[in-house]
Amino acid sequence: MTDDHKDRILADCLEAYHRQRARGEVPDMEALQAELPEDLHEDFLELVAAETAIDEALEPAGDAALPLAWGKYTILREIARGAAGVVYEALHRELGRKVALKVLRTGLDTDDVTRERFRREAQALAQIHHDHIVEIYEFGEFDDRPFYAMSLVEGPTLSDLVKRDERPEPREVCEGLAGVANALHALHEAGMVHRDVKPSNIMIDMNTGRYMLADFGLARTAMSATVTRTGDALGTPLYMSPEQMLGNRDAIEARTDVYGLGATLYQMLTGKPPFKTDNLHALMRMVLSQRPEPARTLNPDLPAGCSSIAMKCLEKEARDRYASAADMENDLRAFAEGKRVSGKPLTPWQRSVRQVVKHPVLAVAATLLVAFAVWFAAKPPAPGRLSVTTTQTADIRVGGAGAWLQAPMRNQEVEPGRKHLVTVKPKSDAYLERTFEVQIDSGSTLEKEIWLQPRDPNNVAAYGSLQADTGVDAVEDLSGMPGVHRGFGDEAPIVELWFPRGKVRMEDLGRWEAHISLDFPEDGGEIRFSAGEEQLGTMDFPEPETQLTAGDMSDEIRGKLQVGMIVTWQFHDKRGKAVGRPATFEITDVDLRERFEGIEAKFEGWTEEGRSIFGATLRAELMINHGLYGPAFLALRPFVKKESATQRMILLQKKALESLFSDRKERRELKDRWQLWIEVDEAYRAYTKEEWTSYLEKLGTR
Amino acid sequence: MDLGQTQTLILRALDGTEKDKSTLLEYLRPRLVLWAAGRLSPALRSKLEPDDVAQEALIAIHRGIGGFQGRDDRQFLAWVFKIAENRIRDLADHHGAQKRQPVIPPQDFSQTSPSTAAARREEVDRVARALPGLPDDYRQVLSLRRFEEREVREIAEIMDRSENAVRILYCRALKALRKAMDDGAEDGGPVPQKP
Structure with missing residues (x-):
């Protein structure tokens, strides 16, 4: 393609960008780019970056003042300002009546749907007369902005x-x-x-x-x-x-x-x-x-x-x-x-039951968050020794990691009001070991929300590598497994299978973990691995309370693994009956850790708050892009609905960041970082969509 | 530009108080600074600063706003840039005659505004520094399209090119601007460094 031809294509795309802006829309960057040949994507982003720089330069230095008049109303003062609208105290000039005037803000993310909703709700509300609801007098549009007037x-x-x-x-x-x-x-x-x-x-x-x-x-x-x-x-x-x-x-x-x-x-x-x-x-x-x-x-x-x-x-x-x-x-x-x-x-008991049963809240709670293993050893101060080993999902956030722990107790240990000392040993060195005193309140479950302290609260890089080192959240799996936790509190054995879900590099197999607990037949069983029709091999599962990780996989199975292969594993009891649901992972050659580290490096010199929010959303976005964490995608789905995920994330990040800073100068600096983010994103875009889509298809998720 | 906002500001300034007027003027300021940065010829650039041109123009606009007849924001911008153009000519003559005299100091309207003319913001700076290095036709097309907010059709007439040619030219001008801004940043200028 000649440069001339390229410029012509870019110019057309830029015109489309301007047309969308002129209509007051957020230009749909992804759709616009989709019109372009791939090698022009970067050029186009450069152009938009220049447009944005001009936009920012043209912003007046002071904050824009109040509008003076709004149709037949004179604006007296601003009462409140929200994300979607501004409320003014205003005077209806002809009637001489003071009203509260609510004006829909038109900005970055105002679309026709928002306008329509604003209009419809104002109209619907006008039908309701209630002593405790503010009365609406009028709905209209002025200067292409919808507003309504209501009693002050x-x-x-x-x-x-x-x-x-x-x-x-x-x-x-x-x-x-x-x-x-x-x-x-x-x-x-x-x-x-x-x-x-x-x-x-x-x-x-x-x-x-x-x-x-x-x-x-x-x-x-x-x-x-x-x-x-x-x-x-x-x-x-x-x-x-x-x-x-x-x-x-x-x-x-x-x-x-x-x-x-x-x-x-x-x-x-x-x-x-x-x-x-x-x-x-x-x-x-x-x-x-x-x-x-x-x-x-x-x-x-x-x-x-x-x-x-x-x-x-x-x-x-x-x-x-x-x-x-x-x-x-x-x-x-x-x-x-x-x-x-x-x-x-x-009651606490009802609650604990609810928590354990499949629960969308719990499932998604562990999303932006990461599951990782916590060893849990309870020692009663009284004679006798209680030792419970279990794993739990835990979430990690900057400044600490939380775990909601439930340890199933054996009958003889259950004694309401009895206190136990519990030591939580985080798997990763990034977190400190902590000891808590907990007591059994009801049922037969030891439960406590436990917060872990990172060794170095400022070390976001550690945070990132922790992520790469630790497991894939299996909450989603647990939910679908029949009988999960059913043996709670009685003699039912606990089994831990530590295998990956999502994508994993062959060399990382031993590092990636999924935690699955399920009812386990006393006489053990085996895990069968397959890829499509091909049987890859089995791993013995000798007895209850065994822990197996993907690192224990035999050389025979490993030898058959190839990049791109979708591996399914399923637990079978001694009689050959499948227990639980099969899970899959894909062998990839994408080194996620390297990427995380590369990105973490870009956060140098950021404020702590900026890093925490930005870092977390960035990671979430990476998860989407790589199809690594199913639950993360679910949690982020609200953002994906209309705009592209990327665009929404950018918007969200930008706004979250802005809300942290009141000072204009700081905000300005943030804007630069926002741009940086786009660059980061762009570097990854090539892999993302199809990979993610096919991953979902393979999983049979929507 | 949010033309709706400009419209409101104009309407208010026309009938309104000094404060309304200065709000409008502050709104125009970065636009005029950028416009001047792109407009000044190399000869004038050694004598005039874009900020001074903008300030001079704003004073003139302030003085003349009562005489503005139109109501439309585009008419208003056309009027604004005509005044600015005149100010450049006057200042150039002034400098031609008196060599390097300091420009007229800012006058009273800016006292009503908390923002200062001197503190040129970084965003403005980034673009304003990059503009003068661009070829003439790039500067012109950027100016017409983004600062004067003219339609492509109008620009085509002014520059005597086809609309398509204007679009492509604009595209190249933007690309050049972006590059110049990046280069400026690498020179360690007052542009904020990316983290």
Whole structure:
């Protein structure tokens, strides 16, 4: 191809880029690139980089000021600013009426769907008249931006009260929120879900004393919309339900709002949101898998009733919360009137059962996160010696690694209230050994959430290599295996098979591990390996409590392995009956560790926070690209829906990073890093898509 | 550019307070700096700084904004760059006559604005430094398309080329700009280093 011809093609593509921008869209880089021959991809990115540099240069130095007028409204002041919209106090010039004017922000990720949703929800809301819902007067568009005008509620938001430390008495809060619950119920009956119930969206009308529900239709389900919410102190989705965290739109329903209202109640009772951390991924992990401190633990003065209402709302599984906002209202009213509250959160025993059973929350909780082995040895201080060896999945995050440990106990060891000393020995040197005292509370399970300390909290490179060294998360597998954990607490033996899933290099076979526990016949069995029709060989599995890793694979089997081969392994008992589900891994020649290390090197000189968020998402992206971790893909699916995964990740990262920095200069530097990221991504793109797709097909995953 | 935003800013500045006017002017400033960086001929470049041209132009725009008749953002930008063009001519004459005299100091409107004319931002700097080294037609096409926000059709007329030729030229100009920016960064200039 001549240079002339190349330039012509690039110019056409650039025109398409400009047309998309002119329409106010985020240019779909992947689609645009797809139109180009491969050798021009890099050239095109260069062009876009130049465009971006000009865009940034053209930004005015000061923050853009308030618009003065909006159609027939005069803007008086800004009340609030969220990811999707800005609310102004405004004056209707002809009617002389003050209103709250909500304007949809048009920016990077505004698309027609968002506009349409904004419009539809405003219209639907206009049909609802409720004492606790802000009334909508008008919907319209001005300057190509949709807006709606609603009654101006004068008074503080609940979030203002928390900030000023002026939280009302529990009874008063419950009475006020009962009205909001009633409003939510009306909304649900009308087929809508608020999706963003939180203290800053509930106002107390100074004139009537009513708690008013506000901010409709701006909440979106995708994480991206919420992480950037500049109005939030942390810019994090503190009040988001697990199903929203997962971006599972289908799962969002009335009980999602019950969660939000419960989180609000929790904060009004304790002064704190249910979970709090400044690390988005840590927060995600907490919301998905960790139980909030009971409200009464934080504030012992609280009456039990209101604390249980909040805790019931905060259950991870929607079915464990109040069935409807109306049910919640009943309890809130009952409490306010000094009557008995009916709703109770799950008991610890119910909870432990739930945790073990296949659970999308648990499965995905371990996603951005990594599974790794923890040796677990319990020593009772009393005579006799208890030694339990098990492996558990654990998640790792910057600043620490957490493990939710469950050790099945033998009958004679089970004694509620008995204390055990447990030493957790992390498999990787990157983490410190720790000893905890735990006790058996109920059932026959020793359980505790344990946090590991990294040896060097600043060593992100160690973090990366830990990842490369450790196993592939097998939570997904466990879930599908019949009888997993069924023998919990009795004599059923535990078997650990440590084999890879996903992709693994032949030389890394011994390093990659998957942890599978399953019911095991007393007389042992074998693992059979095959590739398609070809039988590769077997490995003996002599007895319960055996540990086998892929490193133990015989030379005979190894000799047959080839790059590109999909290896299936399946456990069979002595009678030849298959136990559990087969799993597969693919032999690859892609050295992931090298890549991780290469990328880690690029993080030199970054701030700790920047590294943690950026690093984590980058890794997640790599996982997608390499099809390495099935669960990671599931967790990230919400981002993949409309835009390409890459684009979404970039956006997410950029916003997450920006939310960490208030200073313009720092933000600017981040932008440069963002560009760097694209370069990194580009270097990997060549492998990604087909590989991932075929991997999924092979796994039979969607 | 978000033309909608410009429109709002213009409308407000026309009827509004000094603060509204200065908001609009600050909005125009980086655009004028870049435009001047691309516009100054090598002879003038030794005498004039793009920032000074922008500042001069902004003062003139501030003074003349009451007289602007149009309402459309494109008309407004055309008007702005006409003023800027005039300022360059005046300044060039001024310098021709008086050799290297300091340019007129900034005047009062900037006092109403917290941002300072002197602190040229890094983003602007990156591009402004790269522009003068580009061939004339590259600078022209970048200027017309991105700073003056003209349609390809208009640019084709001004430059007396086909629309296709303009698009390709623009594409090459961008590529050259990007390269010049990278080279500038490697020279250890004031451009922020990538991590």
